[in-house]
Structures are given as structure tokens and as C-alpha cells.
Amino acid sequence: MTAFAELGLSEAALAAVERMGYDSPTPVQEQSIPYILEGRDVIAAASTGTGKTAAFLLPTLSTLERMKGRGRAPRVCVVSPTRELAQQISRTCMQISRKTGHFVTTVYGGTPYGPQIRELRGGTDVLIATPGRLNDLMDRGVVDLSETKVLVLDEADRMLDMGFLPDVTKIVEHTPAERQTLLFSATIDSSIQKNLGNLLKDPAIVEIARNGETAATVAQYIMPIANRKKQELLEAVLNEKGHERVIVFARTKNRTEECAEALEAAGFHAESIHSDKTQGRRRRALDNFRRGKTDILVATDVLARGIDVPEVNYVINFDLPDMAEDYVHRIGRTGRAGEEGFAISFVTRETMKTLKEIEKLIGKDIPFTTIEGYETDPSVLEKPKRGERKGGTRRGGNKPAGARRTGEKDPTPARAVAIARTIRWSPAASAAAAAARAATTARAATTVAAASTATTATIAAATRAAIAARAAPAATASGSPTRSSVPAATPRTPRLACTRRSARPRTAPRTRPTTRSAAARAVTITAASPSSTARPAAR
Template structure:
């Protein structure tokens, strides 16, 4: 039985990679990667990995965790014979993370002579089967595709010497724990296990304790710590103002190299249509896009062909996109930790950045959850009047207490229904609001037996309620939105120091 994790280790932060006892070949790879000095997680993890012990490490996003496990692991890894391997396996939750790990590993492998293979979903099986048949030293894989190829007999993990579980907390959130345990079962018990995560929460520790043996535990930042290089702001507004506020904000602050996060795949596509109509070049990235489409969007964004990425939380963890100007949370995430991961897409590798979060009355308590996790109140964006927002926000409290006890989920649901009923009575309810009210009316009509259901706007059993044509854009409007691909560029001098001071 695996022992409980040891207490956090403390290693002095060296000024260069040479003092970490890496080989000359790997040090050449460090130069090619452009690293000047090791980050805190690299300074502590590299000696631990080189010593051969298991490691459990937690650090903020953008702190170099990928290199922290690849550099020492590949330095001490042997070479597989032709048709055999892998000797090292990295399991990561998303295709984008797998691609990013492959990009870093390819630089290191050029100097160490190792061969890497990547297994992800969204692409054909045959090239991956052929690659596995030839053999490899390093295998980078998402859980689903690796399980598929294990079941088909094309993947053999019996020679794995080093197993890396990357973004372990995210894999647990995505429900991969059974797949992870199946994968681990296929590897030798004598392996070295490296677990890297944004947090070492109780959930992570309880679900992974049996996977590691007497690990060195490294925690660079406590749970709920946002990057210090990111300035944060909130913009309180009414739900009806959000769609108009986004393009206005992008034109006010500059739209180049901006990531917009939202809830839901359809909303991401809808926002892209609205931004294109406003003359802003953008691309969506979410789970319904194929791997090639997602990778194409990322490449276009990196190369400056599109200014704005509109993404769901598929992009929130671990993706390293340099020089992101700022992040917009169009919707407040339902999980407080996701807020920290989202804003961590900017202000990476010591660079400065900022993030702004749109907050409606229905999002307010989710914002409070994020503030409570961080232990601080996020200041209000001071240029809201320049966006032409007219709706009042009496529900928004400036003097918030981040330690205040918040209502539980049951109480929040009741409060949301009350707000929806009030808006419906005032004739200001949105389509989503009307559905909430219909549901509450439906429960009341069933218990009281008063009147036919259709007369009260309640869904009939087995049939979804139709949304009126007036509440959704027409197909012609959608076509017009998709077809408008004009773009505008702001001059570098249009924003900068004056913008930052104005926000404050």
C-alpha cells in the first residue's frame, strides 16, 4: 500500500539550470527552449525527478510544469528497441495539452535522441497504430484514445518506467479516474510516477494516493492563488447588455491577442458570429470542433491571423499561448478554480496581463465563490461608462467581504427562480428566464390541478416547448454573421499605459 505523501520539500531556487545536474544534451535543449533560469516548480521538481522518487507537484498555470517533468525524465530515460516501448508515458486530459507537450518534447528529443508518439482523439486511428507498431521511447496520450488502442491490442504499457499524470485535477473533473486506474494497471508497479496538477486538493489526494509510493510533495502556490502578474477587474451589467458590451470592450481596449471564455459550445459559436459582424476577426474553440479545427484556430491565433479566440473551458488549463493581451470572462465559470485557470492564460512566464469578468445578477454568487477562494475582492472596471451601458446594477455590492458565508446551492436555486419570476412579471425575461418560470409554474399546476398546461405555457410531457421565432436569430441573420469576415487593426499606440491607468 502506498504511503501518504511526504511533507512539502524545500529546495533552494538556483539561478541557472546547470546547478540542477542536467546533462549537457538536455542543457542544450534548455537553450533552444529559451529558458533563462528555472521557475520555482522546475527548481524543486527536477532534482526530485532525477533522484528517481515519485513526485506530487502543484503549481499555478504558466509556471513551466511541462518542462519540469520532461527535462529530467528524458535525461534519465533509456532507449527502446525497435518495435517496443514506450518507456515513458504522459497522460493529459485534452488534445491541446498533448500537442503542447509534444512541442516541448520534440525540442528535447532532438538532443537526447528519443522518439515520441502522440495519441489523441479527433483524428484517424491508422497513423497512430502504425506509429505504435514501430515503437517509441515517449508516448503522450489523452485517456480516451489510449484506452481505445489498449482495448484493440495496439498499445503495450508493460515497459513503462516513468508515468506522468499531467493536470491530474482536471482529469478528475472530467471523469477520467476509471480510465486512469485502468492505464496505471497496465504499467509495471516498479515505475516512477510523477503527478502534476494546479492544486493538490483533498479530491486529488484521495483519488491518487494508491498510484504513488512515498512521493516528494511540492506545492509552489496554495489552492486558490491567482497569478500575481494578472490585474483583475469585474464589470457588473445586465444580461441583456452582455452581447453589446463585448465588441465595444474589444474596440475600446484593443482586440489583438484576446481570449474570451464563455459557457457552452453554442454560445461560443454565437459570439463569434456577433464579433465577425462587428468587424473583429475571431475563431471558436470548443469540444464540438475536430482536432484539426481546434489546432488550426490555435495556430491562426498564435500567428496573428485572428485577433480573438472564443473558447469554452477546454482551453482554460495548461495551454501556453504567449503574449495574450488580456482575458474576458463573458460568463463567470461555475467552478471557482476554473476562474483562476482562465485568467492564467495571460500574464504567463513573468509577463504582465489583465482580465475582466462580466457579472450579471445571476452570476454574482459565482463571482463571490472565486473571490472567497482567492481571499480578496476584485475591483470594478472603471471604464464601464465608455461602453454605453445603461442598465442599473443595484444588486452589485462594492464593499464585499471575501470571507462572508454564501448561500448553498439549494438556496441559490430558489433565489434564481425568484429573480426570474420577478423579471417575467416585469416583461423583461430572457428566453432562459422564461423557461425557468415555466418550470416553476409547471410544478405548481401539477400540484394544484388548475387549468390546462398549454394555457400556462408549460411543456407537454415528452415534447420540448418551442421558442418563438422572435427570440432567436433567423437563418439569414446567421448567414450574414458568418459571412462577414472583415477585420480592423488598432495601432500599437492606441492603447497602453493610458489604458491601464484608466482601468484603475
């Protein structure tokens, strides 16, 4: 086996290799390093956990000359799709740079601009960045890529999947045409060749892993389960297989939160990580997992690419990924650096199509597995027969025929007729029903007649009172009214619907004469209505 010393690395780079504890180069390192040292453009494809980061950092820093001076522009630019991957590359690069004497700066989103701007203005040799933040800093005039000698696009396929092609294109346009371009990815497919192939000049192709190839050190299994029972199956697997250093992948951010909270409630030490969390919380969750403070990490696919978490015992796919390629990256979190691991995927009837796509991609069928203490039923993956409902009862439950469900509307006329035909009516019952209907009709007629009579009497009384009110002002025109001028027998005038209480003159005295009768007051109020054109009688 070839040793690192035989690849042509500098003494400083070999000292860094020894410090990091590397014994011998991996296949991607062995084939890529010589090309990079020659200055050629490289396209390298290798599965996760095979040392791609060191494959481009060791030869790049080995040949990069040292420079000093405040404000110097970066000469190596590494672009990665996620913050976590940028941090991981930064850690490896800083380990090497301690021996090579280079300065490293890392910028990514989700953190304040100020510290990153101050560090860039102080000068740097190697810039590691995510596409979005790098473009923002370029727009602010903080980053100058005109001195870039080596441009590295790490996890290029993932950047294309995440829609970073416009950002990557803009970054490339700001670098010199005479540069070395290194493109590292888990797979090499037509999209990479089409969108990024023109960025490289006569590249050397290093293909260690073909599309869909998984690590031989990872055993793969599936377990059939209904969606509503996934959580209890997850807890059963953790109890039997062990719950230390396990990564659980869920499909959405909400699913990761719910799963982690349920595991915490069940007594496990679990944390969630997804793109909605702040950078500080994501970094803290990863650090806790690396240090063993957290046993289980529940994550979305943000953790599936390029994140180096050592000694992961096994991976559980709580939900299958939307893209079959992401399955390869998920299970690649275990079985790294030659160690053995395994992956268990929960499969429902709804995700059978995705499972078939995954099996087609990796080129083999994934076997079933079982655990003690929890019985799984492969029949839940079968499609229900025509007319049969899986996992439920017929609509309406065990209610008797004709019973109405809660919230159901009244029966249609046709249904009412059908129900009535099933009831047997006797002649006596029919006669009794007819008599009851006649009595109800008679009572209704009597009520209507009485109401009509009362309404007529009320209208007549109101009319008489209105006529009397109109006549009263005319009588007072020749002199002051006396007590005898007001008919004592006049009844109290009912207030008409159009009469307003506020129509009483505001100039009327507050004290009422004790000599006036209630009938006289009623006449005065009526006379003051808006329909009257004469002045109201004086009190």
C-alpha cells in the same frame, strides 16, 4: 538564482534548454527536477504558466537511455486530459528530444486510428496520450505499457473533474509496479490525495501555488451588466482595450458560436473553439491565433487548462465558469512567464453567487472597473424589492382595466358579474333587450317547425316510393311489363340514405330504352336496393 546547469541535467538536456531560450528555472522546475533525477515519486502543484511541462520532461529525458529497434514499447507515458494539452506537451517534448535523441508519439481522440497505430508499431520512446484513446489502443492490443519506467499524470485535478478516474486506474494497472510516478496539477486537494495518492510511493511534495492562488502578474476586474447587453459591452471593451490577442471565455458551446459570429459581424477577426469541433478545426483555430491571423479566440473551458498560448494581452470572462476553480485557470492564460496581463469578468445578478465563491477561493474581493463610452450600472446586481420587477413593466402593459390580452380566455362568471355591475342600465334599455330576446326566440321556433314539416313530407314520399318498388317485381312475374303498366303520374322517387348507386345489376344493358320514363327508371333503381329479396325487373 540557481541555474539549470546546477540541477544535474545531462549535457543534451542543457542543450535543449539553451535551444528553447530558457534563462533560469522557475520555482516548480527548481524544486521538482532534483527529486525526479533521484528517481522519487513527485506530487507538484503550481499555477498555470509556471513551466510544469518542462519540469517533468527535462529530467525524464535527461536520464532515459537511447534505444533502437522496431516495435519497442514506450518507456515514458504521459497522460493529459485534453487533446490540446497533449499536443502542447508533444511540441515541448519534441524540442527536447531533438537533442536527447528520443522518439515521441502522440495519440488522442478525434483523429483516425490508422496513422497512430502504424507509428506505435514502428516503436517509440515517449508516449503522450489522452486517457480515452490510450485505453482504446490498449484494448486493440497496439499499446504495451509493460516496459513503462516513468508514468506522468499531467493536470491530474482536471482529469478527475472530467471523470477519467476509471480510465486512469486501468492505465496504471497495465504499468509495472516498480515505476516512477509523477503527478502534476494546478492544485492539490483532498480528491487527488484520496483517489490518486495510493498510486505513489512516498512522494515528495512540491507546492508552489496553493488552491485558489492566482498569478501576481494578472490584474482582475469585474463589470456589472445585464445578460442581454453582454455582447455590446464586449464590443465596447474590445474597442477601448484593444482587440488583438484576446481570449474570451463563454460557458457553453452555443454561446461561443453565437459570440464569435456576432464579433465577426461587427468587423472583428474572431474564431471559436470547443469540444464539438473536429480536431483539425481546433488545431487550425489555435494556430491562427498563435500566428496572429485571428485576433480573438472565443472558447469554452476546454482552453482553460494547460494550453500555452504566448503573449495573450488579456482575458474576458463573457460568462463566469460553473466551478470557481476554473476561474483561476482561465485568467492564467494571460500574465504568463512573468509578463503582465489583466482579466475582466462580466457579472450579472444571476451569477453573483458564483462571484462570491470565486472571491472566497482566491481570498480577495475583485474590484469594479469602467470604460469610456459605455456606462455600466452596478444597481443591476441588486435583488429587486418585494413586489417590484426588474427590467420590465407590470403584466398587461398600459392596457385599460378590464381589457383582454391576446390569447386570454373568456372572463370567469364572477368577473363577468363584476363587469356587469359597473354598467348602468335604464328601464327603456331593459325593455328593448327583452323584446329583442323574445323575437329571437320566435324566429328560432318558426325555423324548427318548418324544418320538421319538410322532413315529415320527405319521409312520407320516400315510403310511398319504396312500397311501389316492392310491388313492381310481383306484377312482372306473369309477363313483360308494358308501357301502360307503369303509372305515368308516379313522381320521381327520392334516393334514400341507405340506397347505394352500386347496387344496380351488372348484367343490365348499357343502352337504355327510349320508351321508358324517368319514373320507371326510378322504380327500378329502388327495387334493386339491398333490402329487396326479389330479382330486379328487366329493362
